[in-house]
Amino acid sequence: MxxxxxxxxxxxxxxxxxxxxxxxxxxxxxxxxxxxxxxxxxxxxxxxxxxxxxxxxxxxxxxxWQTPPQAASTKAKTSSSKLPANIASLSAIGCDEVGTGDYFGPLVVCCAYVPEELISKLQAMGIKDSKALKDPEICHLAEQIEPLIAHQVLILPNEKYNTMIDRGMNANSIKAFLHNQALIKLTTSLPHYPSYLIMDEFVNERKYFDYLKALPKQPTIIKENLHFIQKGESVHVAVAAASILARASFVKYMNIMSKKLNFDLPKGAGNPVDVAGRRFVQQFGPEKLKELTKWHFANTNKILK
Known part of the structure; x- marks a missing residue:
């Protein structure tokens, strides 16, 4: 039991x-x-x-991982990323990512800028967190909002992801790097630097900036007006838009790779992925598997055993 x-x-x-x-x-x-x-x-x-x-x-x-009672520290307060009560109606950049938990799929981040005059329009279109939508609906919505809003999508193929892992990075430090790069590209393309940048929190603010500061090649770090919010898509439609654009790019990438290989690459990291992975190795060999997957996932040992 x-x-x-x-x-x-x-x-x-x-x-x-x-x-x-x-x-x-x-x-x-x-x-x-x-x-x-x-x-x-x-x-x-x-x-x-x-x-x-x-x-x-x-x-x-x-x-x-249990701490003796006498050594237990006082529970840390949640870092405050205070936003105005009417933030949902104000212009903002939203940031989100997909693919973190996908064995075959790439890591995709997106930062999207939604000016206040387009907020109601996107909400009326049904823009919400991509996790609440099916892929065909996501791709349809992405086609509608792509020409409407400024955005920056970065796709990291797993071959490059594995190289970064081998260099000592982890999934969160890689995401921090990609988000920062996307923010640099997006903010410099806008006529004015936005008053609000909302990151759908995948790690706390202190750790996010620690990751960026630890990079061997010190990048420009976007820090001004950046807020870290859990369930950011419920705070501002810009985060939901970023989620949809990231997922649509992920789905397109997976479809292109599946057609190129004539092999249906599965999403996620569950048992069906292990089954497909064994078929993949039989057809293409383990080196090709390493090129297309997040090699450090537990799936690798299950597939190759």
Whole structure:
């Protein structure tokens, strides 16, 4: 019978857990840093710093991260990214990404600028978080909003993703780098620097900037007016638009690669991906698999064993 243990940890501990379980990550559900699976249990780490251990022996993994009561620190306050009450009606850039938890798919980030005069129009079109929409609907909406709003999409193929991982980066530091690059390109293309930039939070503000400062080639860091908000798509339509444009680009990329290979590349990182991965290796070999996948995912060992 499955048991459950829930811990609330510090941001530093959350990052250590990510590093510890990085080779056992199976997917990245909404509002989580990762979900990993060991022989003892499944570990789901949420951006809220809550970590859930569930399975036949969750205590084996949970005890690695439990802090003695006397050493427990006061719960950190959520970093305040204060936005005005009427932010939903103000011009803003929204930032989001897709593909983090996809074994075959690329990592795609998008930053989109929605001026206040277009907000009601996008809302009337049904622009909302891409996770709440099906892919055909996403692609249709993307075609409608692409010519309306300024945006910047960056697609990172897995071959480059793996190179960055091999150099010591992780999924979050890569996302920070890509988002910053997209923001540089977008903000410099606009006539005026926006008053509000809203990042759909995948890591806290301090860690985001730590990642950027640690890059060997120091980039220009976009920091002014940048806010980190969980569930950003519910705060401003610009984040939802970015989500849709990123997902549409992801779907198009997957379709193009599938046609090029004459092989239906699956999305996600679940069991169907492992099954498809074994067929892929039989047809194209392990080197081609490495080129097209996030090699550090647990799927690799399952496919090649």
């Amino acid at each position: 499955a048991s459950t243990i829930t811990l609330t940890v510090s941001q530093q501990m959350l990052e250590k857990m990510y590093q510890h379980y990085t080779n056992q990550i199976i997917k990245v559900p909404n509002h989580t840093l990762f979900q990993a699976k060991t022989t003892h249990c499944t570990i789901t780490a949420y951006l809220s710093k809550k970590v859930v251990f569930q399975g036949k022996a969750p205590e084996v993994e949970a005890q690695k």
